[in-house]
Amino acid sequence: MASPAQRRLRIAAIRFLNPAPLMWDFDHAPHAERLAERYQIDWMLPSECADRLATGAADIGLVPIAALAVTPGLRILPGCTIASKDRVRSLLLVRRTRQPLSAIRTVAADTASRTTIAYSRILFQKWGNAGAEFVPMAADLDAMLEKADAAIVIGDPALLALEEEANQLERSGEELVYHDLAHEWRALTGLPFVSAVWCAAPGVPLDDRVAEDFIRSRDHGLANIEALAEEWAGKLPLDESTIRHYLSVNIHYVLDEECVAGMEGFFEAAAEAGVLPRYELAGMAGAR
Numbered sequence: 115m116a117s118p119a120q121r122r123l124r125i126a127a128i129r130f131l132n133p134a135p136l137m138w139d140f141d142h143a144p145h146a147e148r149l150a151e152r153y154q155i156d157w158m159l160p161s162e163c164a165d166r167l168a169t170g171a172a173d174i175g176l177v178p179i180a181a182l183a184v185t186p187g188l189r190i191l192p193g194c195t196i197a198s199k200d201r202v203r204s205l206l207l208v209r210r211t212r213q214p215l216s217a218i219r220t221v222a223a224d225t226a227s228r229t230t231i232a233y234s235r236i237l238f239q240k241w242g243n244a245g246a247e248f249v250p251m252a253a254d255l256d257a258m259l260e261k262a263d264a265a266i267v268i269g270d271p272a273l274l275a276l277e278e279e280a281n282q283l284e285r286s287g288e289e290l291v292y293h294d295l296a297h298e299w300r301a302l303t304g305l306p307f308v309s310a311v312w313c314a315a316p317g318v319p320l321d322d323r324v325a326e327d328f329i330r331s332r333d334h335g336l337a338n339i340e341a342l343a344e345e346w347a348g349k350l351p352l353d354e355s356t357i358r359h360y361l362s363v364n365i366h367y368v369l370d371e372e373c374v375a376g377m378e379g380f381f382e383a384a385a386e387a388g389v390l391p392r393y394e395l396a397g398m399a400g401a402r
């Protein structure tokens with residue numbers, strides 16, 4: 115087999131809307147052709163990105179940060195993130211209005227997620243409900259709420275569930291509360307909600323060019339939000355203004371000092387709550 119230095123780097127990418135700005139150069143002229151010589155992109159759910167890096171089936175991946183605490187040897191590429199500094203819209207806890215957070219016994223937990231599930235376990239403890247049981251399920255709000263008291267959904271299915279909020283009441287007759295988990299986290303901790311970062315698997319040789327390719331792609335993506343809104347309005351039943359707001363306000367793509375502090379706060383809280391093994395970010399500096 116060719117060594118990683120000889121073959122293309124295998125990239126585990128997330129197939130939701132939110133990473134679209136990070137992926138711009140890999141998907142669009144004039145850089146896509148050159149990058150395709152160095153990188154092979156595979157599209158999948160966030161939890162699968164974590165699994166691929168853990169098993170060595172990918173070289174670099176957009177990895178839910180919770181995976182850092184359970185996968186030895188992952189290295190964070192500087193500069194890029196999927197984070198949110200307040201409302202995110204696509205990380206939802208949905209519960210029945212009549213059942214308060216402290217009374218929820220079972221939570222259907224989106225199998226696409228690693229990070230949001232860990233944040234939610236911490237939040238449930240902070241809400242005085244350490245006993246809530248998390249049951250893994252595919253993202254399908256109606257099916258989840260049939261099986262469990264509440265549901266956590268992330269990514270595109272969450273954005274669509276929020277759009278459907280009004281119809282949902284009509285369809286099921288059940289009044290639901292939609293908690294924006296990034297907003298809840300910010301309200302309780304004052305920290306941004308960091309979901310994912312680019313990571314390299316153990317043993318994968320990294321030169322500066324790799325980090326530069328990803329940072330440049332992010333910058334080009336952020337300069338092309340209008341084009342992305344138009345492009346994605348054809349792929350998802352969302353209007354351009356919703357997508358534009360999501361990509362330019364709800365999601366934050368720069369792994370800056372505040373996000374590094376957010377990650378440190380998350381790992382500290384997760385270890386204290388017994389949700390993840392203790393993990394220290396090794397002297398990471400935030401990007402500007």
Ligand SMILES: C=C(O[C@@H]1C=C(C(=O)O)C=C[C@H]1O)C(=O)O
Nearest residue numbers: 160178204227228229230269309
């Ligand atoms: C903001 C989001 O962040 C995602 C949430 C993740 C998780 O919960 O593990 C992982 C990667 C991100 O794509 C989202 O998809 O809605």
